[in-house]
Every structure is written in structure tokens, then in C-alpha cells.
Amino acid sequence: MRVLIYQAHPGAQHSMANKAMNAATQSVEGIEFVDLYAKYPRFDIDVAAEQERLLRSDVILFQYPLFWYSTPSIIKEWQDLVLEHGFAYGTGGDKLADKIWSMGITCGAPEDAYGADGYNGFALRTLLTPMEQTARLCHMQFLSPYVLYGALAKREGHGLSPHAEGWRRWLVALRDDQVSFESANALDVVQAENLNEVIQ
Numbered sequence: 001m002r003v004l005i006y007q008a009h010p011g012a013q014h015s016m017a018n019k020a021m022n023a024a025t026q027s028v029e030g031i032e033f034v035d036l037y038a039k040y041p042r043f044d045i046d047v048a049a050e051q052e053r054l055l056r057s058d059v060i061l062f063q064y065p066l067f068w069y070s071t072p073s074i075i076k077e078w079q080d081l082v083l084e085h086g087f088a089y090g091t092g093g094d095k096l097a098d099k100i101w102s103m104g105i106t107c108g109a110p111e112d113a114y115g116a117d118g119y120n121g122f123a124l125r126t127l128l129t130p131m132e133q134t135a136r137l138c139h140m141q142f143l144s145p146y147v148l149y150g151a152l153a154k155r156e157g158h159g160l161s162p163h164a165e166g167w168r169r170w171l172v173a174l175r176d177d178q179v180s181f182e183s184a185n186a187l188d189v190v191q192a193e194n195l196n197e198v199i200q
């Protein structure tokens, strides 16, 4: 499958987790990688070019650090502009039908912060509901995101290596159509620790 990654990190020079993921991505052949902030520093997104990119892709991954329980703002801008009526949804808007929509998300907070009893109050999947429903409205298949919790604590030592290596395996499995969607979607989130359950 043709895999497209839209990566968005407004402070890329300070990144460790997404930087490690990007290095892993570079070792996988056949992935189309777009750094949204580098490509569109003034948010002047080329809608026609990005729609063309979507048309030639089967798997669309948004890779980003969780910011205020949501995406960095350029991903929202991308959604507002690129997912046009008549293209992605509405009358005649079936151009993305059956393509796969997923995310690679790094969270500063630890896993136990997410949930009714945690200090973030909601499960991460609940916070991602707008993304899931956007994919659904665009007739796309939503796939559980690949997630790193506790990114800030894992910056020291080798804490990021299993996550980056897992990201590499996840990309290869998506590209080679070796992901069990049923198993992945039975999990709220895919993590380095549960990858073996979802790769066939």
C-alpha cells in the first residue's frame, strides 16, 4: 500500500520523540513524507497539490505531538482547506473512500493520566473522536493510532528507541499490508508494546 505521512511539529528543533520517529521513517523505502511546517511555514497550503497527493495514497498518517488534547494547528488548517466539499465529503465527495486514516501521536503525559481517573480526565481515544469522525464523514477507514505516552520522561537514555523501532515496524507492516485491522481496532491505541498483536 502507498503510505503518506503528514508530519507536523512547530518546534521541530526541540523535538526528540518525533525526531526519532522521522529517523526511523527514513529507513523505510516507499513512504511519502511531508513535513507540513517546513513545506508551508506561512500556512499557504496548496490544496490542489495536497488533494493529488491524497489521491495517489492508500494510507494517510498524521504524525504529531499532542498539543492541548488536539493537533498542532497546521493539521487543522490542512483539514479545513484540503478536505473540500465535493472532494472528501458531500455531493460527489467520495474521492477518499476506503482509504485508511490513522495517526502517530506522541503525548507528554503518562498513560495513566488518560482516563476518567487520570488528571487529563478522558481516554486518549475519546479526545481523538473529531479525527475519527472526520475520517468517517470522508468515507475513510479509521485505524487505531500508534501512540507514545510519557514522551517527556522517555527523552533521557534509550526510552525512545522501542517506540521509534515500533514505528518503523508499523510503517513496514502498513506498506506491506500486514496489519490486522480487526486486531488493531480492537485496541484503543497501538503501542510498541502491543505491536505483535496487530501485525500478521
Ligand SMILES: Cc1cc2nc3c(=O)[nH]c(=O)nc-3n(C[C@H](O)[C@H](O)[C@H](O)COP(=O)(O)O)c2cc1C
Pocket (backbone or CB within 6 Å): 009, 014, 015, 016, 017, 018, 019, 064, 065, 066, 067, 068, 069, 070, 106, 107, 108, 109, 110, 151, 152
Ligand atoms: C503547546 C503544547 C501543548 C501540549 N499539550 C499536551 C497535551 O495536551 N497532552 C500531552 O500529553 N502532552 C502535551 N504536550 C507535550 C507534548 O505532547 C510533548 O512535548 C511531545 O509529544 C514530545 O514530543 P517531541 O519530543 O517530538 O517534541 C504539549 C506540549 C506543548 C508545547
